Amino acid sequence: MTRWLIIAAGLAFLFWLSATATLRLVGQGGGDLVKGTEVSVPSGQRVWFLDRDIGVSGDAGQTGGSARVLYRFVAPQVVENEYKFDDVSQDMLHLCQVILAIHPADEALEFEQIVVALAERETTMGETNPDVAKFFEAFRSADNTCVREVF
Template identity: 35%
Template sequence: MIRLAVLILAPLPALAAPIATPSGLEVSWVETLQDAQGPDGLTARFRFLAPGIKGGEAAGLDLQAVSADMQWLCDSFALPRLSSTGPRPQQIVISLADSEIPFGETDPEVTQFFEAYRPGAETCEWEMF
């Protein structure tokens, strides 16, 4: 008997196609991770590659604009991608890194920003992280 395994993959956003944020910073979606380690239960972590943040404030980066971009990514990218079936995450974390780094690891050479949000009906509500 021959068994055939079929793997059906949902289309993923094109990593090669950058997303232009309102400030003009270009980011690329890397991955979405879900875990139950958040303070209120299920957390959805949306990780983005953002080479333009290299050096952070030392490079003259406008942190207010980056913060607004992260809010925009939560509202327009993350929130619509939350599951409409099954448990709904109680928290969304948006992270930007100037180069790819494995989740949970640190590297002093990599600039990273993180923001946490509570998913609302139509927008994300910023939470102090």
């Protein structure tokens, strides 16, 4: 039991350290990520920010529509056997937490859904390419914490 508590405390410390380093990299005043900004993630793989897309889910803003934001990141190692979805799922949760931490405070739009995407290389938004490995995960914000959603 004590061993598991030590492991859990160590993982919590590594998560805190990673988040702190990422926020220093992005800047003290918050703001938004700049294309090419590297973000440290729990798996240790190399990840950098590509772009952000704000859209409306549902019927184009009519009843039932909601705002969503898609943050796309490049992670060349996701194609290697050592990084499967279970591995990068923790990275995507961490990236969502980083997004919440740096989300521009003056942005009036509140997002119902935050989608984090990891791709093995840069692609054009909306491009379909079966040769490029991509992972997606959706979250919602609850009390400034990312909560996974089921697609």
